[in-house]
Amino acid sequence: MICWITVKLRHKSYRTIVCNTTYNMRIDIVASAAELKQERVKGKNVAVIDVLRATTVITTALMNGAKEIIPTEEVSTAFEIYSKYHSGEALLGGERNAVRIEGFHLANSPFEYMEDVVHHKTIILTTTNGTRALMGSLTANNIIVASFLNATAIATWLGEQDIDSTIVCAGSAEIYTLEDALCAGMIAKIMEERFGATLSDFAFTLKFLYEGYEGNIMSALTHCQHAQLLLSKGFRSDVEYCLQKDITDIIPRLNEGAITIER
Ligand code: MLT
Numbered sequence: 001m002i003c004w005i006t007v008k009l010r011h012k013s014y015r016t017i018v019c020n021t022t023y024n025m026r027i028d029i030v031a032s033a034a035e036l037k038q039e040r041v042k043g044k045n046v047a048v049i050d051v052l053r054a055t056t057v058i059t060t061a062l063m064n065g066a067k068e069i070i071p072t073e074e075v076s077t078a079f080e081i082y083s084k085y086h087s088g089e090a091l092l093g094g095e096r097n098a099v100r101i102e103g104f105h106l107a108n109s110p111f112e113y114m115e116d117v118v119h120h121k122t123i124i125l126t127t128t129n130g131t132r133a134l135m136g137s138l139t140a141n142n143i144i145v146a147s148f149l150n151a152t153a154i155a156t157w158l159g160e161q162d163i164d165s166t167i168v169c170a171g172s173a174e175i176y177t178l179e180d181a182l183c184a185g186m187i188a189k190i191m192e193e194r195f196g197a198t199l200s201d202f203a204f205t206l207k208f209l210y211e212g213y214e215g216n217i218m219s220a221l222t223h224c225q226h227a228q229l230l231l232s233k234g235f236r237s238d239v240e241y242c243l244q245k246d247i248t249d250i251i252p253r254l255n256e257g258a259i260t261i262e263r
Contacts (some may be wrong), residue, residue: 024198026164027191029184029206032171033133041166046140047154047187049147050170051179052226053108054130056147056242057093058259060110063149063248065119068258071131075101078126085122094126098233101126109238122258133170134254140166145252145259148183148217148242153249155187157263159195167203172226179224179243182217185210186245217243 028044030036049055058069072078075096082092093106093113100107106117108127125131137143141163146154158165167187169180185206191197192207199207213220218240221227227239253262 024196025159025162025191026200027158027188027197027203028164028166028200029181029188029203030166030168031176031181031202032169032174033129033136034171034174036133036136036168038139041137041168042139043141045142045144045158045161045163045165046137046168047144047146047158047165048130048133048137048168048170049180049183050127050130050133051147051183051242052172052177052224052230053110053238053242054125054127054170055145056149057108057110057113057127058125058130058145058252059147059149059248059250061093061113061118061123062250062252062259062261064113064115064117066113067120067122068260069123069125069252070258071134071254072124072126073132073135075126078124079103081124090122090124091118093123094131096128098230098235109235110241111238129170129172133168134259137168137254143254144262145254146183146187148186148245150246150248150250150252151183151186152190152246153251155190155194157251158187159191159197162195165191165197177224177226178220179227181206182210182213182220186214217245 030040078092082090092104095108106112167184169184171177188199188203189207192199230239251262252259
């Protein structure tokens with residue numbers, strides 16, 4: 001980066017000098033939605049991750065032609081937003097305790113968001129942690145939606161923007177979850193290697209964590225509490241789907257209340 005600074009010399013004369021500074025963008029990672037503080041996201045580019053399953057579902061719905069996703073924290077707000085649409089235009093999706101909410105069309109399995117169901121539809125989505133992490137990041141400069149499905153594309157987009165970024169892991173039940181941490185570590189690793197980004201201590205830690213599982217993300221499953229919960233409820237294929245890396249390069253972006261494809 002080239003900058004000009006004016007220095008005051010002795011005898012009150014001034015001189016402008018050109019200097020060449022190298023500034024590396026910084027990557028920070030927030031461990032869970034419960035730990036989200038505004039100073040960590042305000043004015044930054046923010047990538048929100050909820051691998052199991054909200055951000056994977058959002059990405060899948062957009063890949064399959066959904067018009068937009070409207071995230072909302074409360075079930076009552078979701079019903080309120082839905083009531084403003086004409087019949088057939090919108091669908092209510094999401095979960096509480098990993099299962100469909102009464103009166104909703106869809107739960108939170110990516111397999112429910114296939115093309116024949118979501119094409120051209122607005123999806124109003126509320127989940128326990130994922131939509132909370134998204135809504136908690138609203139003071140960011142840009143908010144994009146990340147998962148293993150599009151991790152390399154997300155790292156590339158953030159790297160090309162060349163401003164400080166924060167990766168917000170949604171976590172589960174107020175705490176850190178391993179699957180979100182591994183995905184954040186993957187993004188941090190790519191940003192450091194390809195764009196020379198400087199990693200915060202936690203981002204540095206998660207990069208190493210990811211490297212330990214890089215060849216076999218599935219082997220981390222036994223330590224993932226939320227994955228174990230989903231497995232116990234019969235969602236094995238969901239978990240396997242959510243752990244696939246780089247099956248798309250779309251960038252879902254939250255702008256003015258709706259998530260659409262940025263590119
Ligand atoms: C969440 O937002 O907490 C998750 O997406 C829960 C789930 O697995 O459905």
